[in-house]
Each structure stands twice: as structure tokens, then as C-alpha cells.
């Protein structure tokens with residue numbers, strides 16, 4: 001068996017879309033294709049503003065500038081997280097504050113978030129881990145109670161929903177990733193979503209190097225100039241063309257991922273019933289996009305042993321986020337002293353299995369291989385907790 005962890009799902013439609021885009025006279029960003037894709041996202045997601053960006057990381061940087069995060073400001077997020085939101089806060093001179101997650105979804109625990117809110121808290125940045133919605137009801141209640149912004153890091157949440165609402169459109173601002181590990185991809189890319197005109201107008205300027213060029217293009221001003229801080233966050237129209245072709249196939253992508261996810265789930269459930277592993281929980285309020293499938297072992301030692309055995313058997317399974325609070329930058333530079341035992345344990349016991357549409361036909365075989373590897377490694381494990 002030789003199963004890589006990820007394979008972007010691109011074919012003739014994507015190749016043709018890019019080839020066609022190259023023929024236009026416009027290659028820079030905010031050309032006709034970018035405009036079309038942004039409108040399409042706005043219609044599909046029922047959101048007022050969707051701005052394509054060069055990455056989700058950049059969308060998060062735009063967020064922190066738009067919210068005027070600065071020295072003394074705190075932004076709460078999970079430590080079980082990619083580095084982007086934390087970096088975006090640090091780049092503005094603010095302080096990321098790390099809160100504990102729930103062990104069933106690995107999403108922020110709203111009660112733990114509330115404990116970390118202070119007068120300096122400006123925003124909460126929930127991550128919808130694996131495309132499974134956070135408990136947004138509880139987080140929106142905190143937004144109301146403490147008057148803080150909710151910024152959804154929906155990097156993994158494209159085509160996933162909370163009570164029917166698309167992830168990324170529930171809080172004040174949402175950020176998507178179209179990196180090639182994501183369900184819908186343009187290689188690198190992202191989006192900044194909001195319903196708030198004031199936030200969007202500021203974001204538009206920040207995205208366009210701190211100029212009002214977007215307003216100029218719309219004929220709202222007769223020349224554009226430097227009006228605010230900003231950077232270059234606009235992707236080329238070529239990437240928008242690739243993204244458009246992917247959006248056309250999003251139902252097919254989701255369906256095939258679901259097939260892989262469900263096959264793994266059904267095959268591995270008996271191992272979970274035996275207590276050898278734990279599987280992901282999807283709460284009733286969440287409609288997943290099947291972005292990833294993970295299992296957890298009982299101990300870190302079991303995880304490492306199982307990961308090595310899966311690799312040996314040709315399945316490139318992998319771990320995920322190394323907690324930010326206990327990272328070298330978190331501990332030594334930011335001086336984080338918080339202890340987050342659930343985060344630490346979940347991070348050390350997690351294994352992600354390969355999930356992508358091309359695996360739909362082989363998922364049974366992969367699941368059987370995982371099943372037998374788990375039995376041979378963990379069935380005889382000396383690390384099992386009593």
C-alpha cells in the first residue's frame with residue numbers, strides 16, 4: 001500500500017479554467033474572475049462581503065488590523081491551533097491568550113474561554129477543527145455579554161455548517177483557506193467574509209496596500225492614494241480561475257470525502273467500542289465537510305507506535321497541531337505559563353488518516369489496513385492505561 005496523506009483533487013476542469021484565464025489580458029488580482037468568484041461566494045454563503053485573499057493567514061492578519069488590535073489587547077483562541085491567528089495578533093503587538101478545548105470535538109470550550117476574558121479582550125477566534133462547527137451558541141452569548149468580536153477561523157470550514165449556517169458567516173468576520181490541503185483549493189488562497197460594511201471597507205483598503213484603489217475602481221473617488229496601513233493581500237485572477245473550477249465541484253468533493261470518512265468510521269467503530277481508540281464526535285448542531293478524519297489513542301506512546309506502524313504499512317497518517325502555549329515561541333517569547341492538559345493530551349494522542357476524494361474507491365482497503373495495524377500494535381500494547 002502507498003497512500004499519501006494528501007492529494008489535491010484537480011483535473012481537466014481546473015486545467016482548462018487556468019489555461020483560459022491566462023488568455024485574458026488581466027493576470028493581476030481583482031480582475032473579472034476575482035469579482036465573479038467573490039460574488040459567487042457572497043450569493044452561496046449569503047454574506048455581504050467576500051474578499052479573496054492570498055491565504056487564510058493573510059485574511060487573519062487583515063482581521064487584526066481591521067479590529068485595531070495593538071499593545072495591551074488580548075485575543076482568545078485555542079492553543080490546539082495553527083500558528084496563523086496567533087501570529088496575526090503578535091504582528092500587531094497584541095497578546096494571544098490560549099484557552100482550553102473540548103476533548104470530544106477539539107474545539108474551544110466556551111466555559112474555558114469565559115474564564116480567560118478580561119477588560120483587555122478584543123476578540124475570540126474559534127477554530128472549527130476539521131470542518132466541525134464550534135458551539136457557536138455559547139460563543140455568541142459571550143460576544144453579547146462581554147462586547148467582544150467573534151472571528152471564525154474557518155480555514156478548514158468551507159462547505160460545513162452550524163445549524164444550517166455556513167461556517168465563517170456566523171461571527172463578525174470569517175476566514176477561509178484554499179490551501180491545497182483544504183477541501184476546495186486554489187493552491188494557496190483564502191477569503192475574508194463579513195456582513196459589516198465598516199469592517200469590509202477598512203479590510204478592502206488594508207488588502208490593497210493601504211490605498212483606496214477598490215473605491216477608485218468603483219468610481220467612488222477620482223484618484224486613489226495611501227489612506228491607511230495595509231499590505232498586498234490580493235491573489236492573481238489565475239488563482240481565482242482555479243478556485244472557481246473547484247467551487248463548481250464542491251458537491252462532488254464533499255460527497256467523496258464523506259464516503260471515505262464514513263467508511264473509516266464504520267470500520268473502526270468496533271475498535272473504539274473496545275476502548276483501543278477514540279473517534280471524533282460530531283455534535284447535532286454541526287454538519288461536517290469531512291475535512292479530516294482523526295482517531296486518538298489512550299497514550300502518547302501508543303500514538304507514536306501506531307503512527308510508525310501505519311507508515312511502515314504504507315499509510316501516511318500524521319499528527320496535528322503542536323500546542324502553541326507550550327511551543328518555544330509561546331513559552332519563551334510570549335511567556336505563557338498556562339497549563340492546558342486537555343490540549344496537551346489530545347495533541348499527543350491524535351492521528352489523522354488520509355482523506356481526499358480520490359480515496360473514495362479504496363477507503364475500504366485503507367480502513368482494513370488501519371484496523372489490522374491498530375489491532376497488532378494496540379492489542380498487545382504495554383502502554384494501555386489500566
Ligand SMILES: Cc1ncc(COP(=O)(O)O)c(C=O)c1O
Pocket residue numbers: 055056057058081082084085127153155156176177178179189190
Ligand atoms: C486553523 C487554521 N487556520 C489557518 C490556517 C492557515 O491557512 P493558510 O495556509 O491558507 O494560510 C490553517 C492551515 O492549515 C489552519 O489549519
